[in-house]
Amino acid sequence: MTTDPTRLLEQSRSPLLRELLSAAREEQPSRAGLERTLLAVATTGALTAASASAAASAAGAKGASSGALLVAKWLGLGAIAGLATTTVALGLDSNPRASSPAASVAVVAKPSPAPRAVVAPSVAALVEAPAAPAATSLAAPPARPAASLARTSDAALAAELAALDAAKTALRAGSGQRALVLLRQYERDYPRGRLLPEALGLELNAFTSLGDPASARAVAQRIVTNFPGSPQALRARDLLASP
């Protein structure tokens, strides 16, 4: 049986060491980041389902509409529920630090001169840069007034999420056409939206629910072309690789 040593923060006499460790312990992710992940997970789950039924449909099966029902049902049970949760009871809400303006500023303030820099490129770019002020995106480092930008971006992201929620609701109600209208409106309103990959993922689902595998594959190709490093691209590639 071992006894754990006293933690450095409690025992060290070095003010610098304590300063660094306490700063790190206090750090919390932003709510926006959590919301985006919940959205991505929900969307990808749906994409997985959509890919499966689309692939089956493309294989010449007759039951696309049945598959669509299943997709819609899944969306209703899972994806929508997951998203609704984010607006009500995020786990981070219990932590006052997480909901502080500073906590939300950092991620929301991420400059997005191009469609959302998806995972792979930004991760790769990250390590090339020297340690930079934490609120700055290393992949896209232009100096900008962070606080005001953050507020603007925060509101924009909320609006984007709301727009996608509406499309999801339409999908849940079994109205793929309505969802497509909303998603196209989203693309018009946010041509460089940060949730564009997620929107395309939903569009793919919508086409699948309508029994239109050709259009679904076209959307999948758009995802792979424009957002090759996005989580949605993984599923899109699966769909494109299927017969």
Add this chain to the structure above:
Amino acid sequence: MVALGAETTGFAAGEREVAEAAPSSPRLSELVEQHYAFVWRLLRRLGFSESDSDDAAQQVFMTASRRIADIRFGSERAFLFSTAVRVASRARRSTQRRREVFDAGLEDELDPAPTGDELLERSRARAALDAILQEMELDLRVVLVLYELEELTSPEIAELIGVPLGTVASRLRRARQDFEARIARLEASRRTGGTR
């Protein structure tokens, strides 16, 4: 979860896969809500900036979503941990981050903040910590972060990373020595005017 492309010979297969995918969703949402902060902070200490940690965390959970059926109940955090470390290792391998860049960056970060803004101070402190951590061996860094920052116990760490308790104790001892030595060098450097 779903093996796309494995069975695409008829709709029944797709239907079955869709049906299998459905029950995982609530578990996935729960997974994200329960462990997002842990994964995100871990990624931060493994070298990602705040905004890149968002993307990397998303990648970790997307991986979990694809393999949710393989993740044993009770082992979720261990799965997320190992995935996060892999993501970080891959990112680290994919680029060459030079030591001199670290050093230069570290000195900049430790430059006293002219504004006195506490948030900025905290941000700089974290950047300085991260610069130090990046120079440590990954195995040591991980144990240090889990113990000193996430405040896990040694047995918890042993279970999480899948090594014997004695190995955790050994790594933790070495990690703390290494970390404290680096801090001491930095303090000495600051005292002698190394950072203005």
